Amino acid sequence: MKLNKLLTSAAVAFGLATGAVAADDKTKVGFVYVGPVGDGGWTYEHDQGRKAVVEEFGDKVETVYVENVAEGPDAERVMTQMALEGADLIFTTSFGYMDPTINVAKKFPNVKFEHATGYKRADNVSTYSARFYEGRAVQGHIAGQMTESNIIGYIGSYPIPEVIRGINSAYLHAKEVNPDVQFKIVWAFTWFDPAKEADAAKVLIEQGADVILQHTDSTAPQAAAQAAGNVITFGQASDMAEYGPKPRVSSIIDDWAPYYIARTKAVMDGTWESSDTWDGIGAGMVKIGEISDAVPAEIKASALALKASLADGSYHAFTGPIKKQDGSDWLADGETADDGTLAGMNFYVEGLEGDIPQ
Amino acid sequence: MIRLEKRPQPSRVWSMATPLVAVLATMIAGGLLFAALGKNPVEAIRTIFWDPLFGEFAFYYRPQLLVKGAPLVLIAIGLSLGFRAGIWNIGAEGQYIMGAICGAGAGLAFYPADSALIFPLMVVAGALGGWAWAMIPAVLKTRFGTNEILVSLMLVYVAEQFLASVSLGLLKNPEGFGFPGSRNLQSWDAAHNAELITGTGMHWGVVAALIAVIFAYVLLNRHMLGYHIRLSGEAPRAARFAGVNPTRLVLFCLGTSGALAGLAGLFEVSGPSGQISIDFNVGYGFTAIIVAFLGRLHPVGILLAGGLMALTYIGGDIAQSNMGLPSAAIQVFQGMLLFFLLALDLLTNFRIALSKPEVV
Numbered sequence: 001m002k003l004n005k006l007l008t009s010a011a012v013a014f015g016l017a018t019g020a021v022a023a024d025d026k027t028k029v030g031f032v033y034v035g036p037v038g039d040g041g042w043t044y045e046h047d048q049g050r051k052a053v054v055e056e057f058g059d060k061v062e063t064v065y066v067e068n069v070a071e072g073p074d075a076e077r078v079m080t081q082m083a084l085e086g087a088d089l090i091f092t093t094s095f096g097y098m099d100p101t102i103n104v105a106k107k108f109p110n111v112k113f114e115h116a117t118g119y120k121r122a123d124n125v126s127t128y129s130a131r132f133y134e135g136r137a138v139q140g141h142i143a144g145q146m147t148e149s150n151i152i153g154y155i156g157s158y159p160i161p162e163v164i165r166g167i168n169s170a171y172l173h174a175k176e177v178n179p180d181v182q183f184k185i186v187w188a189f190t191w192f193d194p195a196k197e198a199d200a201a202k203v204l205i206e207q208g209a210d211v212i213l214q215h216t217d218s219t220a221p222q223a224a225a226q227a228a229g230n231v232i233t234f235g236q237a238s239d240m241a242e243y244g245p246k247p248r249v250s251s252i253i254d255d256w257a258p259y260y261i262a263r264t265k266a267v268m269d270g271t272w273e274s275s276d277t278w279d280g281i282g283a284g285m286v287k288i289g290e291i292s293d294a295v296p297a298e299i300k301a302s303a304l305a306l307k308a309s310l311a312d313g314s315y316h317a318f319t320g321p322i323k324k325q326d327g328s329d330w331l332a333d334g335e336t337a338d339d340g341t342l343a344g345m346n347f348y349v350e351g352l353e354g355d356i357p358q
Numbered sequence: 359m360i361r362l363e364k365r366p367q368p369s370r371v372w373s374m375a376t377p378l379v380a381v382l383a384t385m386i387a388g389g390l391l392f393a394a395l396g397k398n399p400v401e402a403i404r405t406i407f408w409d410p411l412f413g414e415f416a417f418y419y420r421p422q423l424l425v426k427g428a429p430l431v432l433i434a435i436g437l438s439l440g441f442r443a444g445i446w447n448i449g450a451e452g453q454y455i456m457g458a459i460c461g462a463g464a465g466l467a468f469y470p471a472d473s474a475l476i477f478p479l480m481v482v483a484g485a486l487g488g489w490a491w492a493m494i495p496a497v498l499k500t501r502f503g504t505n506e507i508l509v510s511l512m513l514v515y516v517a518e519q520f521l522a523s524v525s526l527g528l529l530k531n532p533e534g535f536g537f538p539g540s541r542n543l544q545s546w547d548a549a550h551n552a553e554l555i556t557g558t559g560m561h562w563g564v565v566a567a568l569i570a571v572i573f574a575y576v577l578l579n580r581h582m583l584g585y586h587i588r589l590s591g592e593a594p595r596a597a598r599f600a601g602v603n604p605t606r607l608v609l610f611c612l613g614t615s616g617a618l619a620g621l622a623g624l625f626e627v628s629g630p631s632g633q634i635s636i637d638f639n640v641g642y643g644f645t646a647i648i649v650a651f652l653g654r655l656h657p658v659g660i661l662l663a664g665g666l667m668a669l670t671y672i673g674g675d676i677a678q679s680n681m682g683l684p685s686a687a688i689q690v691f692q693g694m695l696l697f698f699l700l701a702l703d704l705l706t707n708f709r710i711a712l713s714k715p716e717v718v
Contacts, residue, residue, distance in 0.1 A: 064679045067685045069675075070637065071637045074640060074671075076630075077422050084418060085415070085679065085680065096635060096637055119535055160537055343535065344537075357522070357526055
């Protein structure tokens with residue numbers, strides 16, 4: 001009986017193995033998502049990228065994904081499972097997947113990994129990220145001129161460099177057009193929690209904010225702003241156009257599709273190499289969503305001009321003179337920030353109030 | 359007319375059978391759900407329950423079952439002691455977090471020393487951290503008569519704030535480029551809760567869970583304290599006459615469950631997870647409540663229930679990846695398990711009788 005069972009399972013295993021070989025001419029691409037694909041923000045855009053890969057390569061590619069994967073051992077298991085099931089390329093799309101990605105990549109040297117927003121690389125692990133702060137500059141430029149209360153509310157997710165960079169960039173460009181502007185920042189300590197995000201938005205609105213910026217992934221703050229009336233917002237990571245023309249007056253969109261297509265192609269062609277990609281508006285990884293009619297024409301025009309200068313590289317979002325919050329000098333007149341400092345940014349610029357949570 | 363008739367005594371048969379029937383009912387209802395989503399229900403159920411155990415890659419998933427199940431069992435065993443005595447610790451998630459913070463903190467204080475004493479020290483600190491966190495609701499209950507359900511639950515959110523705080527401050531990796539999260543303990547041998555035998559998934563947390571099962575079994579069946587625990591839950595008045603000291607019992611039950619949850623957190627942070635980070639906790643403390651009830655508050659039952667729960671998690675991920683099932687469907691499926699269990703529990707205390715309604 002036992003032997004019988006053993007033989008059967010061996011036969012099944014053999015069958016599966018040959019099946020796997022037969023299907024191997026397809027490139028299998030896995031995606032690990034931190035939120036649900038329907039979050040309307042961060043994960044949604046990654047899934048749009050996945051769909052673009054399917055559309056581009058059709059039958060030559062097979063994609064799989066797992067959503068709502070907790071950062072830590074669960075992520076490690078999901079990645080291992082994808083690798084075991086024959087994935088050739090795996091995109092891990094949250095900062096907290098960094099160590100799990102490196103761990104799994106060690107065990108599967110022939111599988112390529114792409115980790116979003118991290119800093120650890122290996123021969124088979126690339127990192128990629130979007131220069132979201134360029135979009136924040138445009139956002140701050142619009143927000144600073146649109147606010148009447150001069151109070152801009154900001155929903156932070158986690159106090160990591162990526163988020164702090166965004167706050168600094170938005171603040172600098174709001175301040176440039178409106179010296180009286182003040183930022184109120186609430187830390188939600190989550191990427192995706194509609195209830196918490198809505199609460200944060202309500203608190204900020206009660207404190208007088210008439211512009212809400214968010215670095216969290218759901219559309220809940222948009223809904224809260226809509227309910228409050230006379231508050232404007234910006235789509236985060238995704239266009240969130242369903243909340244336009246107001247409260248959502250514009251948006252910053254992550255467009256991962258070209259990168260995902262290019263990397264999948266590289267695996268197909270055997271030209272994939274470990275790399276560190278950090279693209280912004282110029283390369284099309286960051287897009288500014290349609291600026292709605294709620295924004296006066298001249299503000300729209302100057303915002304688009306700012307966007308154009310960021311895109312062609314004639315202007316850097318962090319151009320001196322800029323001081324740190326404590327009054328010490330950071331960038332001299334005309335000096336621009338280097339990528340290393342930006343990548344690890346853990347300080348506010350001068351004028352921002354409050355402390356970064358420690 | 360169908361009526362419910364109270365049984366003179368709870369049915370032993372149904373008490374044993376309800377978990378199995380609940381699992382079957384979940385499979386059927388879940389299958390219907392998956393079919394409604396346009397997926398092959400038989401394949402989905404097979405993927406969730408069969409593939410992790412006997413599928414092509416079972417060699418990887420079986421060890422993962424231990425990794426996923428161990429913290430659940432360890433926490434659930436502690437909780438079950440209290441639940442049996444009518445002492446409701448709902449805050450194991452917080453005790454799990456505090457155990458991890460204290461344990462990892464105690465170890466990291468000596469970084470990068472290389473001493474065989476570091477890991478044992480971390481284990482003790484982890485257990486103490488969880489114990490101390492559980493002592494707050496315990497002392498408040500015994501001294502001021504507060505409700506331990508509310509206090510222990512609310513302390514989970516306090517613990518989460520502590521976790522965020524130490525990830526960003528006290529325990530932040532100085533070589534982490536400003537990113538939150540501690541050093542990775544997996545890359546520091548003295549503190550790493552590694553697999554005892556490579557490829558088996560067997561780490562110290564699994565060993566601790568098995569020991570806890572045995573201890574709980576002996577305690578409940580062979581020891582006076584265990585008798586007191588059961589008596590307090592089943593017949594509180596009789597327990598008072600028998601001289602059971604309720605204060606001591608509350609301190610013991612909450613303290614033990616807290617210490618075990620703290621241990622689970624320590625073994626997780628030093629092993630599979632590797633680092634303290636803002637998102638370190640993933641709900642083991644809450645899921646363990648389901649495991650405790652699914653296992654009928656019996657040590658052996660909890661062991662099996664922990665394994666089953668781990669199976670649905672791992673199988674659920676496989677079903678998502680291989681069949682494209684949405685994660686929400688998997689969560690509904692897991693939720694059904696507790697739902698059917700609680701619904702069917704009715705049959706333990708009531709029997710269904712067919713009769714005509716009596717005309718008054």
